[in-house]
Amino acid sequence: MTAVVGARRRVTVSELVLRYPALGPSCALLLAVVVFSLVTNTFLSLDNISLVVEQSLVVGTLALGQTLVILTAGIDLANAAIMVFGTLLMAKLAGAGGGLTALLAGIVLCAAVGSISGVLVTSLRLPPFIVTLGMLTVVAASSRIFAAGQSFPVSNGLLNLLGQRFYLFGQIEITLGMLLGLAMFLFAWYALSRTAWGRHVYALGNDPEAARLTGIHVNRTLFSVYLLAGVIYGFAAWQAIGRIPNADPNAYQTGNLDSITAVVIGGTSLFGGRGGVLGTLVGALIVSVLRSGLTQAGIDELYQDVATGLLVIVAVALDQLARRRSR
Amino acid sequence: MTESAEATATPAEPPRLEDAVLRAEGLVKRYGSVTAIDGADFDLRPAEVLAVIGDNGAGKSTMIKALCGAVIPDEGTIWLDGEPVRFHSPLDARQAGIETVYQTLAVAPAMDIAGNLFLGREQRKKGLLGTVFRTLDHKRMRLEAQRQLDALGVATVQNIGQLVETLSGGQRQAVAVARAAMFARKLAIMDEPTAALGVRESAMVLDLIRRIRDNGLPVVLISHNMPHVFEIADRIHVHRLGKRVAVVKPEDYEMNEVVALMTGALRLDESGKLVDQKVVVRPRSEG
Numbered sequence: 001m002t003a004v005v006g007a008r009r010r011v012t013v014s015e016l017v018l019r020y021p022a023l024g025p026s027c028a029l030l031l032a033v034v035v036f037s038l039v040t041n042t043f044l045s046l047d048n049i050s051l052v053v054e055q056s057l058v059v060g061t062l063a064l065g066q067t068l069v070i071l072t073a074g075i076d077l078a079n080a081a082i083m084v085f086g087t088l089l090m091a092k093l094a095g096a097g098g099g100l101t102a103l104l105a106g107i108v109l110c111a112a113v114g115s116i117s118g119v120l121v122t123s124l125r126l127p128p129f130i131v132t133l134g135m136l137t138v139v140a141a142s143s144r145i146f147a148a149g150q151s152f153p154v155s156n157g158l159l160n161l162l163g164q165r166f167y168l169f170g171q172i173e174i175t176l177g178m179l180l181g182l183a184m185f186l187f188a189w190y191a192l193s194r195t196a197w198g199r200h201v202y203a204l205g206n207d208p209e210a211a212r213l214t215g216i217h218v219n220r221t222l223f224s225v226y227l228l229a230g231v232i233y234g235f236a237a238w239q240a241i242g243r244i245p246n247a248d249p250n251a252y253q254t255g256n257l258d259s260i261t262a263v264v265i266g267g268t269s270l271f272g273g274r275g276g277v278l279g280t281l282v283g284a285l286i287v288s289v290l291r292s293g294l295t296q297a298g299i300d301e302l303y304q305d306v307a308t309g310l311l312v313i314v315a316v317a318l319d320q321l322a323r324r325r326s327r
Numbered sequence: 328m329t330e331s332a333e334a335t336a337t338p339a340e341p342p343r344l345e346d347a348v349l350r351a352e353g354l355v356k357r358y359g360s361v362t363a364i365d366g367a368d369f370d371l372r373p374a375e376v377l378a379v380i381g382d383n384g385a386g387k388s389t390m391i392k393a394l395c396g397a398v399i400p401d402e403g404t405i406w407l408d409g410e411p412v413r414f415h416s417p418l419d420a421r422q423a424g425i426e427t428v429y430q431t432l433a434v435a436p437a438m439d440i441a442g443n444l445f446l447g448r449e450q451r452k453k454g455l456l457g458t459v460f461r462t463l464d465h466k467r468m469r470l471e472a473q474r475q476l477d478a479l480g481v482a483t484v485q486n487i488g489q490l491v492e493t494l495s496g497g498q499r500q501a502v503a504v505a506r507a508a509m510f511a512r513k514l515a516i517m518d519e520p521t522a523a524l525g526v527r528e529s530a531m532v533l534d535l536i537r538r539i540r541d542n543g544l545p546v547v548l549i550s551h552n553m554p555h556v557f558e559i560a561d562r563i564h565v566h567r568l569g570k571r572v573a574v575v576k577p578e579d580y581e582m583n584e585v586v587a588l589m590t591g592a593l594r595l596d597e598s599g600k601l602v603d604q605k606v607v608v609r610p611r612s613e614g
Contacts, residue, residue, distance in 0.1 A: 018437070018490055195461045196449035199438070203446055206435035213433040214506075215418055215447035274437040323492075 017322040021267035022279035024318060028265075028311075029286050036293030043293050050173040052288045056262075057181050058083075058243055060284035061236035062255055063262035064188055065114075065229035067280045070263050071192070072205045072225050073272025074121065074128030078113070078135035079233050080255025084248075085143045086110040086237030090159055091152035091247035099158030107234030113139060114230015118223040136256065143249040151248035154241050162242025177242045184235060188277045201225060205272030261308060262287055265315045269323075286311070347406070348373055348514050348545050349394065349425070354403035356389055363389040364400065365569030371514060376536060376546045378556040380589055381566030388518070390566065391549055395427045395516050396420035407513060424512030428503050430519035436492035436499075441465075441472040443491050444506050475509045480538055497528025501535055508539045515539065516547045521555060533559050553582050565589050 017024055037044035062079050069076040086106040093102035113135070120131040154160060162177035192198035200221045204211040212218050241247065266283025268275025287308060294304045351369040355362070363386045371377050381387035392398035394405065396414030405412050407423055414420045417427065434443050445468045451457035452464045473487045481501050491499055500520055507515040517536065521529040529552075537559055540546055550556050556563060557577045565573040565588045573588050573595045584601055587593035593601045 015490070015493060018492070190460075194463055196451070196463060197461075199442060199446065199449055199463070202438060203435040206437050207433075209431070210433040210435055211446075213417075213427075213429055213431075215421060273435065 014322040017318065018274070021269075021275045021319075022282055023267075025265060025267045025279050025282040025286060025315070029282050029289065032286060032289045032293060036289065036297065040293065040296040042296050046172055048292065048296075052285070052292045053178055054175055054243070055291070056284040056288035057175075057177050058236055058240045058252070059255060059258045059262060059287070060281065061181060061184065061232060061239050062259035063266075063280045063284050064184060064277060065232035065236070066256075066259040066263050067266075067268055067275065067277050068188070068192075068201065068225045068229050068232075069128065070260075070268055070270060071201050071272060071275060072128075072222055073208075073270075074222075074225075075132065075260065075270070076117070076128070076226075076229060077132040077256045078117065078139055079132075079229070079236075079259055080252040081136050081139040081143065082110050082113045082230065083233045083236045083240060083255065084252055085113065085139055085146070086234050087240050087247040087251075088143055088147050088152065088249060090237060090241060091154045092146075094154055094156040094159050095152075099156040102156065103158055103238060106237050107231060110234035110237060111227055111230040114233060115223065115227045117230075118226025121226065122219040122223045140249075147247075147249040149249075151246055151250075154245045154247060159238070159241050160245050162239055163245065164242075175242070177239050180235065181239065184232065185277055185281055188232075192276055197221065197224070202273050205274075207273070258287070261312055264312050267315065267319065269319050270316065274319075346372060348408060349547075350406045351390075351394065352404055354390060354393055354400045354405075356386075356393060356398060356400050362569055364393065364403075367403075367566070367570045369394065369564065369571065370574075371545050371547055372562075374540060374543050374545055375561040376540050376548055376559050377562050377564055378548045378550055378560035379564045379566060380550065380553075380556060380585070382589055385566045385589075386569040387549060387566040391516060391518060391547070394420075394547075395425055421510075424514070426507035426511035426515045428500075428507045428515065428517040428520050430522045434491050434499050434503055437490060439488045439490055440476075440494075440502055441469045441487045443502055444468075444472045444475070444509060446506075448510065476505055478542075479505050479508060479535060481505055481535065495528065497524050497531050500524060500528070500532050504532060504535050504539070508535075508542075508544060511544055514545045514547065516549075518549045519551065520548070521550070521552060529555065553586065557582055557585075567591055 033044075042048060062083060065079055066076055086109055089109050090102045090106035093105050117128070117131050117135050120126050121128050162175060162180060164176045165173055168174050192201060200211065200216045203214070203216055204218050204221055208218055240252070262283040263275070263280050264270060264283070265286050266275065266279030266281070268279055290307055290311070291304055294307065295301075347370040349369070349371040351367065354364045354367045354369070356364040365386070367386070367390050369390065379387050379391065389398055393400045396417045396419045399415065405414075407425070412423060414423070420427075435446060438446070450464050450468055450471075452462045456462040457464070469487050476487070491502060494502070500523075504517065504520060507517070520536070521532050524532060533555060536546055536548065540561075548556070548560065560577055563575050563577060563585060564571055565575065565585065567589060568591075575585060575588070575595070579599075580601075584593060587601075588595065593603060596602050
């Protein structure tokens with residue numbers, strides 16, 4: 001099956017999929033929205049759409065950091081645990097000191113933990129899977145030790161700020177968290193697609209040896225990815241407190257896998273070097289749309305998990321097929 | 328050192344070492360008790376293709392690595408355009424104007440041709456966007472990439488935005504060779520650029536190397552493939568047992584004679600005549 005683009009060149013579908021990895025997921029998202037709008041009469045309403053977006057925020061932010069790591073052919077199993085540790089520190093410090101100190105300390109903590117993974121991956125050349133698996137266990141346990149089995153309600157103007165809502169045109173419900181999410185997404189998109197740093201991230205995910213031979217500082221770039229991902233997890237912690245003003249050491253236990261799901265459904269390859277944050281945005285929305293739509297269609301939560309899982313497999317299969325076709 | 332300098336004297340043309348773009352004398356590199364380069368000399372002249380040949384383990388790749396900064400020699404001097412240089416990393420050599428192409432197709436497959444050509448050397452936009460926001464100038468890079476490929480006659484590549492993974496092996500290597508040609512100010516070193524390619528693709532890459540030479544850039548070509556070497560080289564540097572044993576012109580000698588030089592079955596005497604030589608095993612590390 002081929003498509004003709006312009007007069008001169010015939011572009012195959014697999015080439016389109018390779019070039020615009022977010023294209024397929026976007027079609028899937030559109031299809032899901034259309035189907036649920038037709039099947040249920042509650043799905044397509046401004047309130048529900050707004051809720052769907054809101055529900056995708058925390059995992060979506062985690063997935064943003066996850067995208068950076070996966071683009072380098074790595075994976076981050078510790079991201080949600082790092083975020084949870086961040087929420088706990090923020091909550092504890094918010095009681096003692098000011099909200100700003102708490103917020104900054106939380107973000108710095110997440111960045112520091114992220115850069116520990118970065119050092120282990122670059123300097124010691126350990127596989128990211130193993131490093132972040134270890135970090136997941138260490139950080140999750142540290143959180144529980146730190147919290148001493150408690151959870152902490154947060155009532156602080158700055159920390160709760162992202163949960164603030166207002167109405168655009170008097171109808172569309174917007175939270176400040178959505179705006180922050182959008183801003184972070186734009187930042188990551190810009191950094192990846194419009195700067196030399198982004199080029200280098202893709203190149204080293206493609207082939208680290210080739211990247212090194214072309215003069216890219218592979219280790220420096222790789223480390224910066226883990227550091228930046230850590231900062232993003234810090235912001236995810238802020239988002240999480242904005243959503244639910246309570247820091248709980250047992251929250252978001254599947255956040256890491258959920259973020260990987262969003263990234264993969266968004267068309268970013270687990271083998272690194274292809275994909276991007278646009279796909280991840282779409283992927284996070286697809287997961288959220290499926291949850292909301294299937295719930296409203298009266299389908300049991302377990303079947304929703306089945307659907308999400310199948311979607312992951314389909315997404316990876318499509319990525320593989322497209323790549324084999326191009327050979 | 329003096330011995331091999333005599334041996335390199337080809338009758339037709341006295342070597343003028345001061346004209347050499349890249350020259351090395353008495354390079355030595357030891358790894359423990361193994362001497363990989365044993366007082367090797369090297370010279371590359373302007374606008375020539377110099378083929379470097381040698382059997383496996385002759386030390387030619389270690390010498391080439393010393394020339395492009397990947398290996399730091401224990402002894403010896405390297406001159407670039409008459410100036411003594413010391414490279415501590417491949418990046419040093421690259422900044423001095425030496426580009427290297429590797430046989431392993433050092434390209435990023437999921438990126439397009441323009442992106443690969445400018446990989447590691449991206450150009451930013453002018454003004455505030457470039458300096459503060461570090462925005463890349465994709466348009467300028469595309470135009471420049473297209474211009475350079477046209478100048479090199481890489482016609483097999485129609486679309487500069489095409490992903491490299493959709494190209495054939497030869498086209499990918501052409502991209503790597505074109506990248507070296509674009510950025511090499513002094514010379515380009517090509518390490519077995521055709522080793523992974525088929526016949527037609529090899530011919531294409533050799534053609535490209537010839538055009539680069541014709542544009543005035545000297546090229547060092549490391550190759551095992553004698554027909555390729557004889558097809559394209561202006562001079563052939565024969566490496567054996569860690570040093571240069573001869574430099575010959577392909578038109579003066581037969582292919583089997585050059586192979587004999589390489590394996591040590593023959594050697595060149597002072598007048599450039601081939602003489603029989605029994606393999607003499609000398610102690611390699613005397614110092």
